[in-house]
Amino acid sequence: MMMDKDKTTQELVENLFFVFRALHKGLESQGIQSDLTIPQKIVMGQLSRYGDLSVKELSQKVRLSHSTVSGIVDRLERKGLAARIPDQQDRRITKVTVTDLGRNELKLLPQQMFSGIVNRYHQATKEEQIEVLAGLAALRRLLDWKE
Numbered sequence: 001m002m003m004d005k006d007k008t009t010q011e012l013v014e015n016l017f018f019v020f021r022a023l024h025k026g027l028e029s030q031g032i033q034s035d036l037t038i039p040q041k042i043v044m045g046q047l048s049r050y051g052d053l054s055v056k057e058l059s060q061k062v063r064l065s066h067s068t069v070s071g072i073v074d075r076l077e078r079k080g081l082a083a084r085i086p087d088q089q090d091r092r093i094t095k096v097t098v099t100d101l102g103r104n105e106l107k108l109l110p111q112q113m114f115s116g117i118v119n120r121y122h123q124a125t126k127e128e129q130i131e132v133l134a135g136l137a138a139l140r141r142l143l144d145w146k147e
Contacts, residue, residue, distance in 0.1 A: 022117060035079070036105070039064070043072050044081065044098065048106050052085070052095040081105060 036044070039062070046061045047053060053061070059069040073096050076082035081102035087093035098106065121129060 023114070025116070036081075037072075039068075039072050040076055040081075041109075043069065043076065044102060044106055047082065047096060047098045048103075052097045054087070054093055054095055058096060076102070 042062050043058060046058060050057075050061065055066060055070050055073060058073070059066045062069060064072075073082060073084065077084065081099055082096055083099055084094045085097050087095050121132060124132065
């Protein structure tokens with residue numbers, strides 16, 4: 001039984017790496033050069049998803065230390081993509097917010113990143129499209145745990 005589990009795990013990992021490489025290749029083929037690091041993108045994504053957050057809240061969401069997240073926010077501020085603002089209810093707390101420039105950056109990246117996959121998806125048969133969506137929906141359900 002363990003042999004089957006190892007085989008399916010290996011198949012899963014190989015497929016995930018293939019998708020990862022396809023996404024990366026899509027970015028390269030479009031000449032997309034984001035100067036954001038992966039941790040910066042993750043922090044921006046959390047801010048986009050949850051709205052303004054304190055550095056402490058961000059650290060908990062991204063599971064990085066307070067000082068690491070604070071440094072990431074410093075760099076995002078220097079790029080003009082995020083800003084620290086006083087909390088309206090408690091002036092002792094500072095929240096991090098995405099700037100207009102940051103929102104524009106966040107809007108463009110996914111569209112560009114997935115354009116190659118979306119184009120291939122539209123070239124697939126109706127049956128293949130249904131299969132792809134069903135598989136992705138199942139994977140999303142598995143990964144969508146509540147924090």
